[in-house]
Amino acid sequence: GGNDDESSASSGDSAAPASAGDASGAGEEAAKAGQDLPKGLTAGILHVQGTAQSDQLIGYGVEDALDALEIPYSSQDAQGNPAKMASGLDALINKNPSVVFGISVEPATITAQLKKMQQKGIPYINVGGTVAESPLVALSPVPSDYAQSAIATQYLLNTLGAENKESPGTPVGEVASFGFDPIYSLFQRRITFETMVKEAPGVKIVADHQIDFENPTGDIQSATESIVQANPDLKAIYSCCDFTLPPIAAGLRQAGATDKVKVVSAQLADPAVLDLIQKGEIDAVGNAALGASSWMAVDEFASSEAEKREICRTCWMKNEYMFAYSMVDKENVDPSFDLRPDFAINPLIVDYPGYFEAKWKKEYGL
Amino acid sequence: MSTKPLSPAPAGAGAGGPTTVAEAEARAQRWRGLGPRVRRFGVIGTFLLAFAVFAILKPDEFLSWDNFSNILSSAAVPAIVACGLTVPLIMDDFDLSIGGVLAFIGSLVVVLQATNDWNYELAMLFGLLAAVAIGLLNGLLIARLGGSSFVITLALGSVYAGLVLWVTDSQTIYSGLKPGFLSFGQDSLLGIRLPIIYAIVIAVALFLLTERTVLGRKFYAVGENSTAAYLTGMPVKRLRTYGLVLSALAAGFGGMVLFAQAGSTYANAGSPFLLAGFSAAFLGAALRSNGRFSVLGSAISVVLVQTVATGLVIVSLPSWTINVFEGSILAVAILLAPQVRIWK
Amino acid sequence: MSTKPLSPAPAGAGAGGPTTVAEAEARAQRWRGLGPRVRRFGVIGTFLLAFAVFAILKPDEFLSWDNFSNILSSAAVPAIVACGLTVPLIMDDFDLSIGGVLAFIGSLVVVLQATNDWNYELAMLFGLLAAVAIGLLNGLLIARLGGSSFVITLALGSVYAGLVLWVTDSQTIYSGLKPGFLSFGQDSLLGIRLPIIYAIVIAVALFLLTERTVLGRKFYAVGENSTAAYLTGMPVKRLRTYGLVLSALAAGFGGMVLFAQAGSTYANAGSPFLLAGFSAAFLGAALRSNGRFSVLGSAISVVLVQTVATGLVIVSLPSWTINVFEGSILAVAILLAPQVRIWK
């Protein structure tokens, strides 16, 4: 450990600063012989909540991508505790890595550490989920919350339309939503949902429940039951995120409304949800291949190192198709899912690991 | 001889000012112009008022059997945990490990049946034994070796939370749970969901134990004055250990019910029960005429609080006002509570 | 009902068996074969041992100025909050509203400058005044009207958490913070980060207040025996109100520092401080020779716990073992602590 990336970089090769200027769109074309990855790169990984399946999924993505590049790394798990986010990042910085990948850690809780990293010239890259914008975050190649929410909402509207006996295709009915606005990405999802529903005049949002993050499971389950009771005509529930689904399913089960109320959600990372989809307790979940976020992040970091240029904030976007936004429902659910090696909840639609591994082999000769 | 407390409430909670009961009462009467009859039913009245508002706003939804059953079933696990932790609290021991114990025992039982393919009854039995062992350890460190209950149980709670990650390998376990185990958490008996029945049975059992048996009276004696209890030959350490074992058992059982209800383990399952359990116990104490912790008080408080929370969801207010209303109802109720204490 | 579980007063919880201090000591001596010299430094010794292990395993990282400064700066806001809540705790009042107050006052100050474009100094002043008002309200409801501090502050904490959502419109606010405000949380003085300096100043000020002044002596008197304090002519209600105001002020100031440090508000900012603050206060009390809550004890505990947490992070163990080690170190330290209390 303890390398100084500047010096090792310059000793690695001499044709370095050439392509620093045309950062955007450099991508594949920039692959030239001689642009080897500098030696001695190391990385740190900061988990926001190591017990969360989504966190593990994204984390494994980063780890496997780094393994493919033979970059050693060390990890810290903040266990969802802001104080530990800060001290975990401190510990990572102490090891003087070339880069730190943070898994959906809100920059606000680690501002002091990010400033220090900026001074030391260590880039901080956010992977997995959207966080508040910050100049201290060098890169954030994450799936779009709007997109995930939009496909889920559209799925829901389509279902409601299909169920409409009087004028098929026109969605009607009462829906409820679960969300938590203070988290920015979840706010984006709810707003998308709300905006799209407003355009369907037959659909009415009868409840908008804000999750109690101190006691999410108990709160969601009891709120589900209450909402179902308070709104006997409820047709569907839209939720921001996958962790709400087991308690929502349990609440519906208790209220005996599993069949009556459709449940659709954005974001899919927890395999427990696959089980619920297969059982028909949850109808569909908007999925993005979260692991792709990790590989894109590592790729951009590697390119910037190889090409001796700043990290490009937008270059990853040309690969956004890898997220392969899609709905997982009973028709296409694959419950044999394993976190490794698939990194996506359903059979890979786009084989991004293969793509990047091939690309790196070609560029860096690994 | 008069039975009325006339000496200053001996350094009691909230004492400070009023030296005699009569004086406190007189003073209270002065600032609030309410008749004693009204104040007597202050706490319950505040809640009833809140319920009435819910019932008027959403009569069909709030006053339905479904809603009632929903409230009770949401209250079941918190009530089990709260009743359990009330027992050591009676003896002035804080058991802050309940969150960790709940998650650990629950996960253990799930892992044993799902991963190790044990019989689910055996797994549950093992879970209960493990809970007893945890309680005994707490008792050893706190009652025998004299550690501060607050710090020891907090520390051990963190250990158990770590063990949860270890036994579950940091995964959510949702497959492999035996059907019998799921029925244990999800079935109904005579139209009443099983967790509600468990909660009632446990609350009644612990109520009888603490209020009606000789052992329970000794628990109270230790809580009132542990030196006096020791001097009168009561096995103070053993009694305190019993209390900690009971709370660990209740938390462990609560964990099993929780995961059986949910049909899976999940992360951080225990932590919400910590604050909820203690606030129920303290609210229950404030409701009682003598200000003491009691199993019944805790159980009732859990249900009251859950009813308010559900009612607020049903009338569907903006989310921030839910927090505000919930807090305000609680605060108003508690301010009327000392009256009850005075008038007995 | 005593809510002070650590008091070695006759009815104290930690007591249980031992009638006299010396007797407890004799008994303790019997079961542990350690010399008194060793036990005297039990707690601090356990921590030092842990630190030594960290230092040996990762000398460069653990023993660096950077690490030291990191630990202190992570400990700064928790220490401010813990020192504040210790003051009412000395008088047996639990202030569980600190989490809500911290988030509310912090958000208020951010919103006033970012959304309403106030001068940041003015916003901060307003925030402090609001904190005082909150403390006075707590004091009114608890000390004057006799509500249970545990339940009232819990309830009001929930109200303030709701108000956070209201003032921030449920959004994370990260733009519009004035540069002066950001410097207030992020700059350094003589190479020491400002939050560390604030924490030290506040800890020292509250230490002097509670341990060295007439007022502080009265705080302790109220905590020891509020009836006696009342009969001695001390304005018990006013003193308890002061305590609650001080803790609200500290929490509010902590919130400002937190958000200035972060450069934005964020969700659920307050809740981690609740348990951390109280465990520090209780640990601090267990560390002291007479088992009393003290500002210094709380401040030192925050730093000790933070150091262990950071050390465990640095030696980078699997995450579940971190929980287990953290809990175990705390438990062992506390078991050695009663010795210190006995031997002074």
Place this chain on the structure above:
Amino acid sequence: MTPAENASDPAGRANASGRGIAVEGLNKRYAAVVALADVSLSFAPGEITGIVGKNGAGKSTLIKVLSGAVRPDSGTVLVDGHPVSLGQPSDALHRGILTMHQQLETFGGLTVAENLLLGTPHFPRGPGGMVRWRTLWKRAEAVLEKLRVEIDPRAPMDGLSVADRRMVTLARALVDDDGRMVILDEPTESLTAAEADHLFERMRELRARGICVIYVSHRLEEISAMSDRIVAMRDGEVIADGATAEFDRARLVELIAGPEEAKPSPAAIPASQRQPLLVAEGLSGPGVAPSSFSLHEGEIVGLCGLAGSGRSALARLLAGATRAEHGTLRIGEQEHSFGGPHDAILAGVVFVPEDRRQQALFPTFTLEEDVVAGSLEKLRWGRTPFVSRRAQKRAATAAIADFNIAAAGGEQLTQTLSGGNQQKVVLARWLSTGGRVLVLDEPTQGIDVGTRAEISAQVRSAVEGGGCALWISSDFEEILTVSDRLLIMREHQVVAEISPKGLSQAELLSACLPDQPDPAAAEAAGAHG
């Protein structure tokens, strides 16, 4: 027989008879303090042993050893000649040794019946360990009946007056008719002669049943009358041990207080010069029916009554701890209506409450901190808000000397002081505040004879400069000697005023009894005195 010979003998005596309880070579130290130094004693069945000694002499420590509450550093306890290990109180209880400790420790929130019987074999246990409440009430009533106490067994303990609580704990120790030993540590503290008589009756009953009774008291007349044998202790040692007949009062005083004679109290100011300082007219409040009386400058007025007659309630009223309902209270020229103790303190009232443990002591304060707690403002360091450590030390040192407080030093925690010394701390705290009107509720409880004289001298000198004192004491012997005038309370009302001169204790007691036929006679006696 010299005390020393006597002290070594009893063990043999107990061994020979095969019955009884003995201690041999007991030693107990607390840091620098020697609480027991090589104590060997034996207690024969059917004998009442009185233990006397100054405060801090080690009496309670001896009792704690016998009851298993404290382990000696060395030495053994022999029961019927066999050494036993009394590791904890239950060990002693199982051997039939029942104890009432000096410190009043009760279960405040539980009922009287539970306080009496919980933890004893007499507690009625139904099927499944359930409490049989009805039996419990009956048994408790029966137990209380033995002491002629009328307390509702269902009443919560913390609603009782100190005297009633004392009676309940006493009844608990006296519950067994077939135990081996009953130990009572200052049982008559805060009891008047009327209640004490019932206690003595019961003690004699136990003696007749062959139970050893050990009994500690600072009331010398009482101990002379009740005990068969007296043991005197000083500095942890037994300094005298013999049949009661061998001790006359003077010898007892010398054994307790040491050779130097107690200073005689300064003479009272002649009645004619006295100005009324405190005047109450028709004053009533919680526990006090309308009462009229006055206290004059330079006067110590004794307030007498049976337990429960409202003396403490009146004291609380005067101290502002409870609110007056009707009537007027004047101090000097000014009429007062106290909103709380702070008002009373401003008006110059100093109040020493009766219930030391719950209303007076700060248990984990150090001796220094506790003694100055009433006069903190005087200890400011200049004009700063800080407490001057030096001033505190000075004040504490003065108090320790003035009140003969036996302690290891100013740093000793008040809860580890002996009972009498705790009381001295409380008195010192109050008397150093320098008020004009002293309201003293059982000020000398638990205090040894030597210091009692000094305390009355202190109070006397405090009132000398234009103050007055209301002195409540259940010890009629004491109240007759200290007071210039006596007020009698019956049924919550001040009903009479008499002069103590030439009054006997029996006469005083009969004046206090509720069915006193002719209060006017007593009043007349007071007026003419």
